[in-house]
Amino acid sequence: THYTAVIVAAGQGKRMRAGKNKQFLMIGDDPLIVHTLKVFTQDVTCREIILVTNEADEADMQELIETYQFPKIRLIHGGEERQDSVYEGLKAVSDRKLPVLIHDGARPFVKESSIRHLVEKIEKDGAALLAVPVTDTVKQWKDGKLQTLNRDDLWAAQTPQGFPYELIKEAHEKARARGFYATDDAALAESFDYDVSIVRGSYDNIKITTPEDLQKATSYVEKG
Ligand code: CTP
Numbered sequence: 001t002h003y004t005a006v007i008v009a010a011g012q013g014k015r016m017r018a019g020k021n022k023q024f025l026m027i028g029d030d031p032l033i034v035h036t037l038k039v040f041t042q043d044v045t046c047r048e049i050i051l052v053t054n055e056a057d058e059a060d061m062q063e064l065i066e067t068y069q070f071p072k073i074r075l076i077h078g079g080e081e082r083q084d085s086v087y088e089g090l091k092a093v094s095d096r097k098l099p100v101l102i103h104d105g106a107r108p109f110v111k112e113s114s115i116r117h118l119v120e121k122i123e124k125d126g127a128a129l130l131a132v133p134v135t136d137t138v139k140q141w142k143d144g145k146l147q148t149l150n151r152d153d154l155w156a157a158q159t160p161q162g163f164p165y166e167l168i169k170e171a172h173e174k175a176r177a178r179g180f181y182a183t184d185d186a187a188l189a190e191s192f193d194y195d196v197s198i199v200r201g202s203y204d205n206i207k208i209t210t211p212e213d214l215q216k217a218t219s220y221v222e223k224g
């Protein structure tokens with residue numbers, strides 16, 4: 001069964017310190033965002049891709065789409081925060097009957113098999129996200145007191161995160177009305193008491209954030 005992808009790439013990549021949006025940095029033979037777009041353009045169950053970009057990058061993004069002859073992509077302008085960019089993307093979705101997968105442009109190594117599992121889970125149980133068990137011991141430092149969280153209960157959230165369209169659109173609208181901002185979309189659904197399931201993803205599905213991540217990504221691609 002099918003889905004829509006909203007891919008957010010409208011950030012500035014400040015922590016990468018590259019002087020331009022990290023989406024255009026090369027990983028092996030292709031720019032970062034091209035790796036990401038290849039996964040979704042090649043997935044026959046992905047019906048439409050809403051690619052969210054900032055105005056400054058629009059011409060370069062358009063050029064990439066033409067160079068690689070990517071099908072089914074609509075280019076949309078993003079907003080100030082990631083959450084604003086997702087919302088702009090959601091408003092542009094054509095088929096509101098399909099589930100929507102929200103994905104970071106900066107996660108180029110998501111596997112088609114993970115996407116498949118996620119979509120199956122959404123169909124069965126509604127909202128779901130990819131995540132991996134935390135491998136570090138996570139400490140909480142709060143009000144001058146250190147506590148150790150139970151690692152067995154902790155998961156590192158990734159994207160894609162998938163939702164029935166109307167559910168996540170409504171969660172975004174309610175959050176906007178209250179000025180509530182979160183770092184991922186599942187947090188919005190959670191805050192309005194929608195249940196979100198976890199689908200175990202892969203440790204390879206990293207978000208490229210720092211120069212060190214770009215190094216890792218490059219060796220990952222070179223090793224195949
Ligand atoms: N993003 C977006 N719109 C924004 C901010 C972020 O579409 N206003 C996207 C980024 O392009 C990225 C994803 O959200 O694909 C995850 O964000 P992050 O890794 O923080 O990327 P940047 O915001 O670009 O990087 P930084 O925070 O270092 O500036």
Ligand code: MG
Nearest residue numbers: 011012013082
């Ligand atoms: Mg950011």
